[in-house]
Ligand code: 13P
């Protein structure tokens with residue numbers, strides 16, 4: 001009898017679909033995907049693919065990024081409830097009111113945002129290209145940064161650039177405990193502490209390496225002088241880290257209290273069964289109004305151009 005993985009492989013071929021998965025998905029979903037990556041790589045693969053169908057095993061904003069960049073493709077998302085707390089923390093009307101207060105500023109928005117918010121954004125960033133993008137903004141321009149205050153604060157300090165920050169946060173990353181991380185590090189003094197910049201600054205102060213999921217994975221894979229790593233990001237990344245370094249001891253940075261809150265509840269809504277069903281039904285799909293796609297695209301294409309090392313132009317003022 002055909003099991004769920006065989007069913008996915010068959011349907012994928014029938015639909016000529018490309019399956020993309022984020023590092024935070026469960027291991028079996030990562031293993032069935034054509035590509036596993038961080039949010040930047042997923043957007044790039046989605047855009048460059050020649051397949052008419054993209055199945056995004058990730059969260060809604062990741063599917064929306066592909067749809068905005070490639071509106072002619074059908075973008076399947078196994079569960080449309082796979083949201084993100086940063087999207088919830090940045091409702092369009094409030095973000096617009098904030099943006100209107102600083103019409104001469106450059107509005108920089110983390111890709112973890114809605115398509116509507118992207119439509120009033122000058123340039124998006126991901127955690128892997130944010131330093132390069134901020135570095136490309138003329139020094140005489142004010143910067144608005146949202147919706148992740150921790151990533152914004154980290155960038156502002158590291159790049160010595162003043163930024164007006166939106167007060168959103170990731171509900172998973174803010175729960176890592178600095179006190180318990182300190183205790184764990186004391187028990188494993190040789191361990192390297194790796195942290196995603198969405199963590200609170202009290203946690204980041206103990207980090208040896210701060211970066212995107214891909215950056216943290218690369219550290220584990222390539223730093224052969226270290227055999228112990230404490231990882232302050234979502235637990236799904238351990239799947240690729242352990243594959244890359246079966247010899248290494250990987251420790252989850254502790255969360256506050258005894259909760260298992262280092263799992264993203266939105267990423268974990270996806271299952272192999274839902275992936276198979278989405279390919280079967282060609283539903284659910286990411287649907288966005290053409291006018292919204294048009295308005296939101298500039299923020300992503302500007303980001304991708306700077307990432308490729310190209311020069312871009314900046315609007316002088318916010319035009320609604
Ligand atoms: P990456 O950009 O590292 O993929 O992170 C995305 C994300 O949602 C982190 O919580």
Ligand code: SF4
Nearest residue numbers: 084085170171172264
């Ligand atoms: Fe959003 Fe946080 Fe989940 Fe990433 S881990 S998708 S930022 S809620």
